Every structure is written in C-alpha cells, then in structure tokens.
Amino acid sequence: MKRVIIGLSGGVDSSVAAYILKEQGYEVIGLFMKNWHDDSVTISDECPWLDDSNDAMLVADKLGIPFQTVDLSEQYKERIVDYMFNEYEKGRTPNPDVLCNREIKFDVFMKIALELGADYVATGHYCRKGTVNKNGEEVYQLLAGVDGNKDQSYFLCQLSQDQLAKSLFPIGELTKPEVREIAAKLDLVTADKKDSQGLCFIGKVKLPDFLQQQLKPKExxxxxxxxxxxxxxxxxxxxxxxxxxxxxxxxxxxxxxxxxxxxxxxxxxxxxxxxxxxxxxxxxxxxxxxxxxxxxxxxxxxxxxxxxHPGIYKTALFIDNEELHWVRPDLKLENGNSMQVMARIRYRQTLEKATLYKVESGLYIEFENPQSAIAEGQFAAWYLEDELVGSGVIS
Structure with a gap:
C-alpha cells in the first residue's frame, strides 16, 4: 500500500483528489500548507488561510484520513514574496503561481512529504502525468488536463523529471463539473466553495497595496x-x-x-x-x-x-539560457536547431502556433500571429500536442 501525501488546500479540487486516491487503494495523508498569515494586505476581512485550513480538516475527517498543518510561511516569504517584490522593482511581471509550484509545493512540501515516508505527493491540479520509454529509461510527461477550460499544466511548467516522478494528479482526467458532482455526492463542505482567486496562498489582495509594503509610492x-x-x-x-x-x-x-x-x-x-x-x-x-x-x-x-494599439503587440520573445527549462530534457534543442510547437505566454491563453529557435545565448519563440502584452518576467510554455515539454522566463 503506497503512501501518498496530498496538499489539502481547503478547496474542492484537492478534496476530491484525496477521495480518488483513497478509492484507488493508497494510504492517504492530508497536509495543509500554511504559507501566509499577514492579513493586513487582503482585500476582504476574511482570514483566508484559517477558513481554508478548517475546511481541509473537515474534509480529511469526512474521508477518514489523517490530517496535519505545516507552516511554510518563512520559505514562502523568502522564495516567493521577496522574489515578487524584487521582480516588480525591476519593472518585470512575475508569476508567483508558477514559482509557488516549483519552489514550495513540489520542493519544500515534497521534501517534507518524503521525510514522512511518502511514495508520492498529490495535488488537485487539472493536469495529467504520462510516461514514455526512451532507450530503456522511463521518461515522465506533463500532459494537459482533460478539461480544456481548467487545464493547469501551465502552472507546473517548471517541474523537473525528479519532481514529476514523485507526483500524482488524480483529477486530471475529470472536468470541473464532474469534480463538483463527486464532492456534492460525498457531501463535502467544499462542494460549492468558490475557486480561490488572487495570489497563490495569499488570497485576494490589491496588488498595489501589497507591493506598497516594500515598494514606496513615487510620483x-x-x-x-x-x-x-x-x-x-x-x-x-x-x-x-x-x-x-x-x-x-x-x-x-x-x-x-x-x-x-x-x-x-x-x-x-x-x-x-x-x-x-x-x-x-x-x-x-x-x-x-x-x-x-x-x-x-x-x-x-x-x-x-x-x-x-501596435505598442501592445509583438511576434517574438527571447528566453535567456539561465531561465530556460525543459520538462523533457531528452527533447532539448541544440544550438542552430528549431522546433514547431504550440505555445502560450499566460495561463488560460489559447495555445498559439510558434517556432522555437535555439541560439548560443538562449531561445527565441516566434509566433505565427502577433501576441498581446508579452511581459518580461512572465513564463512562456510550449507544447507538442497536449504535452508541455518546456518553459522559460521572458527576458
């Protein structure tokens, strides 16, 4: 019986993911990540992490799985919040959600889970994991979720083969309505809960208010x-x-x-x-x-x-070698080579036809159609059919 530690966020997706794992015969443990507790910057008077951790606890209780909370706020501040301030100060537009998955959920959290004897870590992301055999070795694939409207593979575009090897995405084959239906049938407290909005783990914040904590107003x-x-x-x-x-x-x-x-x-x-x-x-x-x-x-x-306005549009972008990441290192482009892909520069954007060109200093992506608001600091991700094979920070 393999042990899976699931990041129970207090939302409907991770709740149903935990249920599916249990049905599949895994030993499931729910862990709630407390990553933020500065309520001075949230818009509403709610205390999001407290409500979420209560809901996660109620779900774990209902499903009959052990539950505990782990405080990662120090690492979150260091790796995500400080990075955000730093990027905005430089005039770039960071994506904390992508970073949060790479640095917190699938790094800090994963290490804690493995220390607790987990064979796998699971999350409620709408994406799938596949495997292909290459030269006798198992290579992991990051595949788009079946629900095209909710596919979250983009948020995981920085994962490595080692991280994918230990990951499970139980709801990747389901659509959001199906997930809600399962939660309603099980009478889970999260069944009708709205999807969280705003910054990963911080909740709804007014970005300027948030940034003003460290970046002073300047007329x-x-x-x-x-x-x-x-x-x-x-x-x-x-x-x-x-x-x-x-x-x-x-x-x-x-x-x-x-x-x-x-x-x-x-x-x-x-x-x-x-x-x-x-x-x-x-x-x-x-x-x-x-x-x-x-x-x-x-x-x-x-x-x-x-x-x-023509100032908003560009047909190409550049990614520096240091910011370039291949989820599938075996498909990595060598200098002077090109590759036809489908690519996106933000979550929920429809995939666009593009060509990758590898040069000495990095990688260019040239789109067939002009793209609106290509912002430095954001992540571009590219796909072969429904598989996300690489990504990078726009320079």
Missing part, C-alpha cells in the same frame, strides 16, 4: 503614445540572418517622453504591467488607455489608446 508621469508614431513603422529592413531578425522582432521598444504627450500622473511605474488598463485614472480619451511599456528607471508609464 511620475503617464505618457500617451500615438499609434501613428514612427517607431511602429514596419520599415523593410534587410536582415543578414534569422537570428538578426529575431533580435529585432523581440526587442524592447525604447520610448522617451518626447514620443508622446503627458496625460496624467501615477504613483509608481513598478506597480504597472504591460497590457494593463485598470488603475491609470486617465479619462477623456476616445478609447481606453492601455499600458504599452513602463520605465522604472525614469518612472514613466507609456500608454496607447485601444487594445489594438
């Missing part, structure tokens, strides 16, 4: 750049190589205040991200303003009217 100007600005002219440039073209297509636009007109003020460029519309507080334009770029050094936000 700067909002500049509106016209879509007719000469910088957006696609002049016919002759490139000497494919790499030269990719460098051009993935470049960061260098705007200056002279490229537009000042239309408002803001309290800190580091609170904003590319493609953002809310929080600018500028009215009187024909179409709403969207952030097309930020400059944290000069503390200027550059904006453009309408979501079709």
């Amino acid at each position: 700067g100007v909002i500049v509106e750049v016209s879509k007719n600005n000469s910088k957006f002219n696609k002049e016919d440039i002759q490139f000497n190589s494919k790499e030269e073209e990719l460098v051009y297509l993935s470049r960061k636009m260098n705007f200056t205040e002279e490229d537009g007109k000042v239309v408002g003020k803001h309290q800190g460029a580091h609170y904003f991200t590319k493609g953002q519309r809310k929080g600018l507080g500028v009215g009187g334009t024909v179409e709403p303003l969207f952030v097309i770029d930020t400059n944290v050094d000069d503390n200027i936000i550059y904006t453009g009217q309408g979501k079709a």
